[in-house]
Amino acid sequence: MFINALGHYLPEELVPNEYFLNVNGLTEEWIYTRTGIKTRTKAAEYENTNTMSIEAVKNAMINLPYDISEVDLIIGASYSPYDSVATIAHVVQKEFNIDNAKSLYVSSACSSFINAVEITQGYFAMNKASKVLIVASEHNTAYSDESDEKSGHLWGDGAAAIFISKDPINENEGEIIDVYTRGLGHIGKSTEAVYLHLAHDGLVMPNGKDVFTHACKYMIEALSEIVKRNDTDLNKLDYIIPHQANMRIINYIAQELDFDLEKIITNIQDLGNTGCASTLIGLSQNIEKMKPGHLVGFTVFGGGYSSGSMLVQF
Numbered sequence: 532m533f534i535n536a537l538g539h540y541l542p543e544e545l546v547p548n549e550y551f552l553n554v555n556g557l558t559e560e561w562i563y564t565r566t567g568i569k570t571r572t573k574a575a576e577y578e579n580t581n582t583m584s585i586e587a588v589k590n591a592m593i594n595l596p597y598d599i600s601e602v603d604l605i606i607g608a609s610y611s612p613y614d615s616v617a618t619i620a621h622v623v624q625k626e627f628n629i630d631n632a633k634s635l636y637v638s639s640a641c642s643s644f645i646n647a648v649e650i651t652q653g654y655f656a657m658n659k660a661s662k663v664l665i666v667a668s669e670h671n672t673a674y675s676d677e678s679d680e681k682s683g684h685l686w687g688d689g690a691a692a693i694f695i696s697k698d699p700i701n702e703n704e705g706e707i708i709d710v711y712t713r714g715l716g717h718i719g720k721s722t723e724a725v726y727l728h729l730a731h732d733g734l735v736m737p738n739g740k741d742v743f744t745h746a747c748k749y750m751i752e753a754l755s756e757i758v759k760r761n762d763t764d765l766n767k768l769d770y771i772i773p774h775q776a777n778m779r780i781i782n783y784i785a786q787e788l789d790f791d792l793e794k795i796i797t798n799i800q801d802l803g804n805t806g807c808a809s810t811l812i813g814l815s816q817n818i819e820k821m822k823p824g825h826l827v828g829f830t831v832f833g834g835g836y837s838s839g840s841m842l843v844q845f
Contacts, residue, residue, distance in 0.1 A: 532652060532707040533699045534843070535597070535662075538590030539691040539815040540583050541802065545570040548684070555680040562684050567778020571687035571803025573672050579613035581622040583690035584668040588623055591692040591815075596700050597662070599627050604660035606650060607636045608643035608667040608807050610727060610834075611674055611734070619666050633660070640725075640833030641774050642712065643667065643807035645841055648695070649710040655697040666692045669806035674727055674734035682725075682736035685777075687803030691811035703823055708842040711757040715836035719745050725834035736834075746776060746832040747783045753840035754788075754830040761842055765790060767826055770817075774831040775799035775809035784830070807833070814843075821845045 547570050548559035563569060574583065584607065592599060607619025614622075618636035623629070639646045644667040654660035671686030695707065715721060724738035736742060750773060758765050765788055773781050778799055785792045796813045798805075805812055810829050814821075821827065822845060829841040 532655060533696050534705040534707065535694040535696050535700050536591045536595040537691065537693040537811070537815045537818065538587055538593065539689065539812045540586035540590060541689045541812070542572045542574045542578060542583070544573045544575065545801070546573050551677070551684045555678050555683050557680060557684060565779070566685060567781070567799050568685065568803050569800050572689055572805070574670055574688040579673065580609055580611055580668045580670040581613045581619060583670065583688065584619045584623055584666045584692070585626050587668065587690040587692040588627065588664070588666060591694060595694055600629055600631070602629050602632050602662050602664045602694070604651070604654055604663040605629060605632045605634045606647040606663065606665045608638070608647040608665060609669055610638050610640050610643060610806060611670045613670065619668055623664070623666055639837045640835045641776065641807050641809070642831045642833030642837040642839045644811050645710060645829065645831050645839035646712055648707060648841060649712050649839070651695055652710055661697045663695045664692065665695065666690065667808040667811050669808050671734060671804070671806060674729070676733055676735065679735060681739060685736070685804045686734065687805045689802060689805040689808050689812050691808050691815050693811060705821065705843050705845045708844050709757055709761050710839070710841045711753060712839035713749070713753065713837065715745070715749060715838060718836060721836040742834065743777065743780060745836055746780050749836070749838040750774070750780070750830045750832045751784055751787055753838045754828050757840040757842055758828065763826070768828045769825040770794050770796055770820070770827045772796045772810045772813045772827060772829045775802065775813065776804050776832070
């Protein structure tokens with residue numbers, strides 16, 4: 532699987548930590564110390580999961596080496612949909628008139644993007660697709676309660692899009708070597724630790740400690756597993772792009788793996804937790820750093836629970 536083009540979209544508004552002092556009583560220092568977040572993105576009133584998806588695709592198309600009409604599979608990834616019927620994939624298909632594509636939606640919380648890549652791998656293996664567009668988009672602030680002192684200050688909004696082909700199109704394209712995912716609904720407080728009841732509570736995280744503990748364990752496990760089964764070593768990774776849930780989780784991963792924190796790509800300090808879009812946004816923001824020969828590992832953990840990892844060779 533080869534990366535043909537990618538792009539991202541972020542709302543203009545950045546909400547600083549100071550904002551929450553009069554909202555949920557948390558100070559700037561308290562939030563930053565425990566999360567690593569300084570600001571977070573917030574979609575405008577006229578924006579939503581679908582509109583951000585369209586903008587991300589437009590930005591990705593700038594460097595697309597073929598016409599978007601050649602895409603034969605569109606996968607939308609999100610847990611914070613604007614519409615659960617006309618999904619990201621369907622809206623993107625309509626906007627860009629991609630008339631020969633299958634369209635589907637996947638949700639596995641913050642693991643959704645990695646799951647979408649694995650679905651792509653399956654379609655390629657079955658010869659049912661050759662060029663795929665994945666769009667990951669989250670509108671967390673549409674559902675979160677800012678006054679919730681447990682999680683109201685965590686969330687950011689944003690989207691990213693990636694075009695992937697079964698065969699190489701151009702030289703020096705990043706190659707997705709392998710993808711690994713795992714469902715973890717049977718462990719801990721899985722289904723009740725963080726949830727989004729669309730018509731009721733909204734997006735909340737009543738058991739953040741349980742999420743934190745399992746994220747630390749299974750993000751390391753997922754990355755170690757994919758490195759092992761591809762006969763390489765963690766120390767051969769040039770970069771790690773983890774899900775941007777909490778800087779303390781990222782610091783723990785760096786410590787446990789004895790991996791240089793400078794080589795772990797983060798954006799949580801500026802964007803907050805942008806859900807399943809966070810790793811793809813991170814790659815898009817830092818694509819100029821990826822040089823030929825670089826090996827990059829992705830690792831994610833999603834509420835519910837689930838985990839996943841991916842290896843990309845540039």
